[in-house]
Amino acid sequence: MDIRNIAIIAHVDHGKTTLVDELLKQSGAFRENQAVAERAMDSNDIERERGITILAKATSVEWKGTRINIVDTPGHADFGGEVERILSMVDGVCLLVDAAEGPMPQTKFVTSKALALSLKPIVVLNKVDKPDAEPDRALDECFDLFANLGANDDQLDFPHVYASGRAGWADMELDGPRKDLSALFDLIVRHVEAPKQIAQAKEPFRMLATTLSADPFIGRILSGRVESGTLKVGETVKALSRKSEKIEQFRVTKILAFRGLSQQPIDEAVAGDIVTLAGMTKATVADTICDLSVDVAIPAQPIDPPTISVTFGINDSPLAGRDGKKVQSRVIRERLMKEAETNVAIKVTDTPGGEAFEVAGRGELQMGVLIENMRREGFELSISRPQVLFKEEDGVRMEPVEEVTIDVDDEYTGAVVEKLTGPRKGDLVEMKPAGAGKTRIIAHVPSRGLIGYQGEFLTDTRGSGVLNRIFHGWTPHKGPIQGRRQGVLISIENGTAVAYALWNLEERGKMFVVPQDPVYEGMIIGEHSRDNDLEVNPLKGKKLTNVRASGTDEAVRLTPPTVMSLEQAIAYIDDDELVEVTPNAIRLRKRYLDPHERKRQSRSA
Numbered sequence: 159m160d161i162r163n164i165a166i167i168a169h170v171d172h173g174k175t176t177l178v179d180e181l182l183k184q185s186g187a188f189r190e191n192q193a194v195a196e197r198a199m200d201s202n203d204i205e206r207e208r209g210i211t212i213l214a215k216a217t218s219v220e221w222k223g224t225r226i227n228i229v230d231t232p233g234h235a236d237f238g239g240e241v242e243r244i245l246s247m248v249d250g251v252c253l254l255v256d257a258a259e260g261p262m263p264q265t266k267f268v269t270s271k272a273l274a275l276s277l278k279p280i281v282v283l284n285k286v287d288k289p290d291a292e293p294d295r296a297l298d299e300c301f302d303l304f305a306n307l308g309a310n311d312d313q314l315d316f317p318h319v320y321a322s323g324r325a326g327w328a329d330m331e332l333d334g335p336r337k338d339l340s341a342l343f344d345l346i347v348r349h350v351e352a353p354k355q356i357a358q359a360k361e362p363f364r365m366l367a368t369t370l371s372a373d374p375f376i377g378r379i380l381s382g383r384v385e386s387g388t389l390k391v392g393e394t395v396k397a398l399s400r401k402s403e404k405i406e407q408f409r410v411t412k413i414l415a416f417r418g419l420s421q422q423p424i425d426e427a428v429a430g431d432i433v434t435l436a437g438m439t440k441a442t443v444a445d446t447i448c449d450l451s452v453d454v455a456i457p458a459q460p461i462d463p464p465t466i467s468v469t470f471g472i473n474d475s476p477l478a479g480r481d482g483k484k485v486q487s488r489v490i491r492e493r494l495m496k497e498a499e500t501n502v503a504i505k506v507t508d509t510p511g512g513e514a515f516e517v518a519g520r521g522e523l524q525m526g527v528l529i530e531n532m533r534r535e536g537f538e539l540s541i542s543r544p545q546v547l548f549k550e551e552d553g554v555r556m557e558p559v560e561e562v563t564i565d566v567d568d569e570y571t572g573a574v575v576e577k578l579t580g581p582r583k584g585d586l587v588e589m590k591p592a593g594a595g596k597t598r599i600i601a602h603v604p605s606r607g608l609i610g611y612q613g614e615f616l617t618d619t620r621g622s623g624v625l626n627r628i629f630h631g632w633t634p635h636k637g638p639i640q641g642r643r644q645g646v647l648i649s650i651e652n653g654t655a656v657a658y659a660l661w662n663l664e665e666r667g668k669m670f671v672v673p674q675d676p677v678y679e680g681m682i683i684g685e686h687s688r689d690n691d692l693e694v695n696p697l698k699g700k701k702l703t704n705v706r707a708s709g710t711d712e713a714v715r716l717t718p719p720t721v722m723s724l725e726q727a728i729a730y731i732d733d734d735e736l737v738e739v740t741p742n743a744i745r746l747r748k749r750y751l752d753p754h755e756r757k758r759q760s761r762s763a
Contacts, residue, residue, distance in 0.1 A: 161430050162350045163383065165229040165245060165277075167269065168254035169262035169626070173284045177254060177323035178217065178230050182418060184326065184339050185219035185226075216247075216381070216432055218416040221343045227416060227432045231268060243368045243443065243502065245271055246459050247383040247432055250278050250350035253300070254323075257283045257291035260299040262563065267628050270307045275459075279304070280349055281318040282342065286332065290594065293320055293332060317349055353383070353430030362449035363387035363395065365427075365435070366456040370443050370500045376412055376436040380447065385456060387449060389413065389427040389435075397441035398448060398455040405445060411437040443502050463549075464505055464518035465558040465605055465629060468525050468728070469542035470494060471514035473738055475747060476652060476678040481740035482538035487513050490539065493532060504528070518547060520629070522609070526725040533739050540747075541728055541737040546606045554634050557604055561587075561630040564599040564615075566623040571597045573618045582607030583636045602630055606639050610729040642732055645691040647684035648748060649677045659698040661714045666692060669719045670746065680751035682735065685720070693753075722746075 168174040216229045229244050245251070251272040255261055261269075272279065281300050283293045297318060304314055319342050321328035328342040329335065364387060367380040389395065391413055397405040414421040414434040427433040435447060446455040472478075472487050479485050484493075491508070494515055498506045505518040519525055522544055529541060549556050562584070566574055571589070578584040584603030592598040608627060615625055647667055657673035667687040677683055677696050686692050722730060727737045727744050738745040 160224040160347075161227065161353055162224060162250070162346055163227045163229075163248040163353060163430070163432060164250045164252055164280075164346055164350050165231050165248045165272070166252045166254060167231050167265070167272065168284075169256070169259070169265045172254050172256045172259070172262075172265075173323040174254045175230060177282070177284065177321070178228060180323055180326040180339055181219055181228065181343075182217065185221055185343070216416050217418065218432075219418070221347065224347050225431075226343070226346060229432075243459060245275055245277065246366065247368055248277065249353055250280065250346070252280045252282055252346070254282045254284050255296050255300055257286045257293040257296045257320075258288050259565075260292075260296040261303045262626055266303060266307070269303065273304065273307050273309050273313055276310070276313075278313060278349065278351070279316045280345060281316055282321050282328065283318060284321050284323050286320045287322045287325060292593075317345055319345060358386035359388060359429045361386040362452050363389045363393075363427075364446060364448040364452055364456060365389075365433075366458060367397075367441060367443055367445050367447060373436070378438055378441075379414070379434050379436045380438065380441060380443075380445075381432065381434040382447070383432050384427050384429050386429050388429065391423075391425055394450065395447055396450055396452075397438060398446040398452070400444055400455055400458055402453060402455045406438065406440045407450070408437045408439065408441075410435055442499055464503065464547060465520060466522070466525070466544045466546055466609075467516050467518040468544050469509065469514050470517055470529075471540045471542070471736075473538040473540050473740065475540075475681070475738050475745075475751065477676055477738075477740075477745075478538060481742045482533070482536045484535065484537045490532075490537060491515060493535070493537065497528060522725055522729060526728065529728075529739055530724055533741050536741055537739075538741075539739045541739055543731045543733055543735065544609055544728060546604075546609075548635065549632065551632070556632040557606065557635050559602050559630045559633045560605050560608060560627045562599075562601050562603050562608070563626045564601075564623060565592055565596050566599065566619050568595055568597050570619045570623065571599065574599060574615065574623065575601075577611075577614065577618065578603055578607075581640050582611065583639055602633075603627075604633070604636055604639065605629075610642060612729065613726055642730065643689055645686035645689055646682045646735075646746070647686055648691055648693045649681045649683050649696050650679055650693045650753070651695050651697045652678045653697045655683070655696045656699050657714050657716060658700045659696045661716055662698070663694055663696065664717055666694065669717070670722070671696065672719055673716070678747075678751070679753065680748045682746035682748065 166174045166178060216227060218225060218227050229248055231244055253269060255265065283296055285291060286293050319328045319330055320332045321342065326339060327336040328339045330341050364385045365382045366385060368382040371379055373379050389410060391410055394407060394409050396407040399405055413424050413427050415424045416432060421434060441447060444458040470490060473485060494506045494517060498504050503520050507516045509516055529539065532539065546557060564574060575586060578601050579586055582603055584601045584607060586601050588600040590598055612625065615623055647663065655671050655673055655675045655677050660669055660673060663684065667685045669684040671677060671683045683696050722744065724744055727746060731737055731746060734749050736747055736749050738747055
């Protein structure tokens with residue numbers, strides 16, 4: 159059967175997973191009466207809850223005798239480690255662009271990787287049926303984006319279609335019949351080249367492992383595209399590292415191929431197809447699975463270096479062990495090492511003492527997803543504030559800079575520009591009207607300056623602004639950047655918070671806890687209205703007397719507390735604070751719970 163391998167890339171929420179749903183339905187991958195969940199490719203719980211794609215996943219459809227292997231890629235740069243390996247498996251990319259928003263920062267990130275691999279793009283202008291859609295402007299911006307990223311003449315001569323993924327149609331013309339996706343299917347078959355590997359079918363078997371996962375029945379499995387030759391179940395192969403060193407020799411126990419949403423066993427893997435192999439015990443991502451006669455590994459795509467690090471430690475608070483079952487440092491280390499093996503963008507190192515681990519990655523969202531997965535598995539952790547990773551170049555200290563694209567109402571433009579270019583030491587690159595009373599701001603801001611900025615940004619724009627960020631490059635260190643301005647309210651007692659005490663503390667600042675919440679000495683229960691930390695007693699009850707007087711029986715009316723998500727809590731804390739994460743709670747605390755140690759550390763700071 160003729161084969162086409164294509165990746166679908168898009169910015170977050172531009173509708174690529176919805177489009178893949180329709181491709182699967184219209185290709186006949188589902189039975190007519192089969193119950194299929196919306197956004198079927200987002201199989202992970204967190205993906206479905208947040209509406210984002212985190213893990214790259216492959217599927218396969220048949221169209222008029224051609225098998226089209228489709229790879230759904232993450233749209234967020236924090237999960238770029240998934241993208242960089244996946245693109246080596248395909249021969250073309252389908253760039254999905256919202257006709258109203260145009261190309262966005264995450265689009266630029268994945269597209270630059272695809273163009274560097276000489277992949278030919280197809281542009282799909284999605285959501286053209288929206289009232290504010292401007293498909294012609296979006297198409298011009300796509301051409302400008304490709305030109306800025308150094309696309310060659312073949313890549314700049316890209317075909318495009320107008321589509322609505324939700325309605326399930328795509329046409330070559332804007333005023334087409336709007337019936338189905340056949341125009342997109344035909345364009346993929348025509349424009350994307352058949353895998354060059356098919357011509358190498360008679361050479362020895364070679365495959366570059368791209369993704370690693372585990373199956374409860376067949377164990378460790380590796381997926382990738384067959385670069386040359388064929389492989390049958392039961393044959394013996396070997397795994398080579400990136401340095402062409404032999405890792406292991408094993409017998410292939412099962413070969414799986416993508417057929418719709420499921421993987422089905424096949425007898426033989428052929429050159430050019432995307433398959434999954436089982437039987438290995440040591441081979442991992444970026445290794446070459448090959449015939450015993452092959453001695454040279456397939457070169458693997460380099461992975462961009464991590465930009466931030468977070469310290470994962472044991473939970474040593476007085477409430478430790480009440481919610482989770484996995485609390486030992488040994489168990490935490492095993493879980494992090496397992497994650498680092500499958501996620502090539504994460505690096506884990508032990509700290510002196512062995513009680514904590516430095517985890518380096520791409521961004522706060524990637525770290526937040528890892529921590530959320532661990533707490534759902536029953537882990538208890540203490541998490542430090544993210545630290546930006548620096549590097550030395552010719553004796554100059556360099557720090558990472560991110561390109562920030564902001565769409566904001568015109569009236570809030572001044573406040574946003576002032577915050578980015580002032581205390582956060584960003585450089586304004588471009589500011590232009592985006593229509594409908596909005597302004598688009600593009601700035602280059604140090605990664606340090608963006609930690610904790612999201613909440614402040616939403617406050618400044620009254621929740622109407624949209625902020626997207628992507629790693630841009632390295633710049634000489636820009637000097638100190640002011641962190642959080644407000645101090646915190648710290649509990650000095652162990653016990654259960656009392657409504658009367660919290661009511662009296664409201665004039666001191668915003669609360670993070672409610673009555674009957676467990677608190678302990680050193681736990682952060684609120685944000686102080688001033689810039690210094692304040693130790694308070696949230697257990698202090700009302701003194702009762704037998705004297706009745708006007709005003710002594712006032713009703714306690716509490717302001718609703720500030721409830722932080724995991725990412726917000728991690729971005730909020732200061733260097734001397736930690737986030738306590740358990741399966742049922744997210745608490746903030748001082749790094750040193752002993753009051754004398756806290757005072758000594760604050761004096762030394």
